[in-house]
């Protein structure tokens with residue numbers, strides 16, 4: 001068959017070819033809409049795709065397949081694998097610890113992050129599968145020119161997350177994806193601490209395993225990302241070389257001596273927790289504990305103050321950094337047990353102060369604690385105080401237990417707060433969740449910690465973002 005005259009002209013043919021090629025390119029770009037996002041998706045495309053999911057709390061159910069930013073979990077697996085690879089390069093390590101017993105993979109560690117005095121640290125509490133709150137934070141950080149896409153572009157600025165990334169909420173996959181993108185693009189600026197839910201036992205029982213199966217079918221393996229958890233520090237001592245805040249998910253761990261780590265040169269540096277010498281610590285400071293015990297739980301408490309090598313985050317004892325809590329009022333016992341959760345210890349005002357002092361060195365002092373974890377879906381005194389404090393509660397503001405009365409008295413709630421010496425600060429859990437529904441709050445909270453060479457000049461800017469109706 002004869003070709004038409006029309007196509008014989010080279011100019012026309014070339015133009016026609018160009019139209020076809022660019023049409024294909026546009027189609028290809030279109031196909032890059034939510035349905036084919038992978039581990040290299042742009043921040044813009046990723047955040048747009050996350051926007052299409054309904055509020056968690058609208059239906060309190062898993063988003064339908066058509067709304068999922070990731071059509072299958074393989075990009076998440078690949079990111080987790082990259083993070084595990086990155087985790088194997090952490091150094092330097094302080095001291096030597098024998099590896100855990102055969103077959104035990106749990107080998108928790110601490111990190112020191114010593115920064116210049118003009119640094120800022122952006123701190124987040126529990127996300128529990130709330131992608132809406134996380135993306136709202138990242139959008140706010142773009143506005144503040146701290147982030148450009150997934151990249152931390154502001155000088156001397158770090159991001160610190162305090163654990164409990166999945167479970168209980170419905171978008172754990174998306175939260176983990178986002179955090180891993182941040183961590184992988186900023187290996188010296190973004191830090192992820194390990195919460196009690198960064199544990200395959202917890203992800204199996206409290207939502208993440210079911211989330212994956214509902215979204216991707218039976219082939220989803222929650223354990224596929226368990227190795228990632230082993231690369232997350234249980235505690236991060238963050239500060240200048242002289243003053244630090246113990247940043248972790250839970251509470252104090254009297255069985256660990258951070259002094260060699262705090263004395264170590266270089267930043268970041270790491271130390272395995274190894275054997276937790278709680279029994280030795282208790283013997284050395286017998287008076288401290290004897291006067292602290294809640295008399296109702298004395299016997300049970302004694303059994304938790306022993307030396308042990310952990311085989312997982314909760315056995316044979318719960319690891320304090322990942323699990324423990326704090327009392328609310330100054331006149332509560334120094335050491336008590338959560339009546340609803342065996343082995344979950346709650347530390348009081350004076351015992352906490354003493355432990356932080358004993359774990360400090362004269363030239364590297366632990367001045368306080370940043371943590372999360374202590375939340376409930378019922379409006380407990382703790383949740384009331386978190387809300388009244390605009391999402392960041394300082395423990396022991398009240399002297400009398402009588403102030404447990406509802407409503408709570410005025411709490412520290414200003415936007416810019418000094419850091420109290422010996423202060424323990426709990427971040428609230430993000431609101432697009434059963435917590436937000438149960439306790440009726442709609443704002444997400446993150447903090448911007450501003451360091452200074454003099455600890456008295458450290459400040460926390462508390463940021464509230466209204467993310468749900």
Ligand SMILES: [Mn+2]
Nearest residue numbers: 164195196373
């Ligand atoms: Mn927790």
